[in-house]
Amino acid sequence: MSDIGLLGSIYEQLRSYADKLDHALIGLRDPQPEVAQRARAEIVGLLHEITNKDSMDPTSRLVTAILKQGLPTIAGQGLSLCVSLRKALEQRPPTSLEMSQLELVALTLDKECSSTLARIKGKR
């Protein structure tokens, strides 16, 4: 497969993950408690997938590898940030600091999506 094809496949996988996370972040702000709680559970699930060292899911492994590379430069904490966020959200709704950290994770994925898309479209 050419670079474009491979990048397209990566973009698809990243995009679906980034969209799920953004929709869950929107759900967290929903005034209906049950919707916000569902969104929190969704985020815990997503964070669990990418921090599970035994995962056999190819998309999770790809997202993990990307966050492992991308997060240290943004948050300085790498994947351990995702682990601590997951643990906190399992117990309770996020604090404002944790909300900003979740935003950083979403932003990292979004940056990777847009740079992958730019490369597909020839902007290297």
Next chain:
Amino acid sequence: MIEHYLNAAIKQEQERAKILKGKISHTLPAIELNALHQTCQDRIDTTIDSLELLLTDPLILQKDLIHERIRLFRRVIGDLSLLETTAITALTRPHADDIALSKLAFKIHKEINFPLPPPTVTCLSREYFSINTSLRLLEVPLAESDFLLHLPDLYHEIAHLLISTRNNPKIAGYQSEYGKFLASVSNYYEGERIINRKSTGPKEYIDQALASFEYFWIRGWANEIFSDLFAIYTLGPAFAWAHFHLTAERGGDPYDIQVPGFMSHPPDQARMEAMLVGLNLLNLKKSADEIQKIWEEFINATGTKPTPLYRRACPLELLERAAIHALEGTKQIGCRIIQEDTSSQIHDILNNAWVKFWANPETYHEWERDCISRLKDGSSGS
């Protein structure tokens, strides 16, 4: 102000989506384009609905959700733009060669018992062979439908669908073997990092290099090597010859490792090594030996040599594991695994093409032209 801008931009893009839908609303020249046409119509509708949500959902319109709204908006536009420049372009400019290659992809799908629908093929590629897995659109260069020697790459391209397709129990066995392989890549490099930390020498540099290799494998190399191996298992030696041909014509240093940097594809040498392991697993030793001999002769002729990092990036252990997992995955989804006596129309044409090419390069092109012409008009071919 930004909210006003976003609202207007979203409405503009909704109009754009509708115009694109209009551009593909015409009678199709062949049934082979139906699936792609329907996918485009559905995608455009989804795009319009997603944009409508970004325009009207009271929760998304909250001021503190502006980051999410912008990110979602840009991704929807990214999707629409990709659709416009690939599938919609192909549908507005269909050519007889697209139909011929789409028919060929269908025949391959039947011959090898491929468990997913075949892709649509377009001859509008700006690069080499490539597949948009989400649209199931396989792109090949304009003149490729008039030659046989690179067509084995069609098998490699359709294999990418096996990794990208989600939630399909028919291919779970293949994906599980792929997942196991990715896990073994991480374990392998974790082990290497531990060894490195105990060693003397430039620890930090090697540690970064090992992290890069793991990233390369998971981000793209494993996908490429698995797809190479699928092509070997379902077509046979012709695919390894096609890799030889591609490397000889367009490749660079087959051992090159770019660290620091990013490599989307594994080095050509590693791909060939994995294919040879695959052919040997199928007991096609004679073919493997022939290909290896000519490959080595060619690499020697280019004067390139392995770099010190090559074997660290592409250890034989991982290439062998990939070959084993890919074979198991291909068996589990019920695809036809080739043997010495396998025979079927497309398999025979593509493998015979390489036999004829080596046996008589002088007259090969004449034979190829005749074969392609019969293949395109639907008569036998080989």
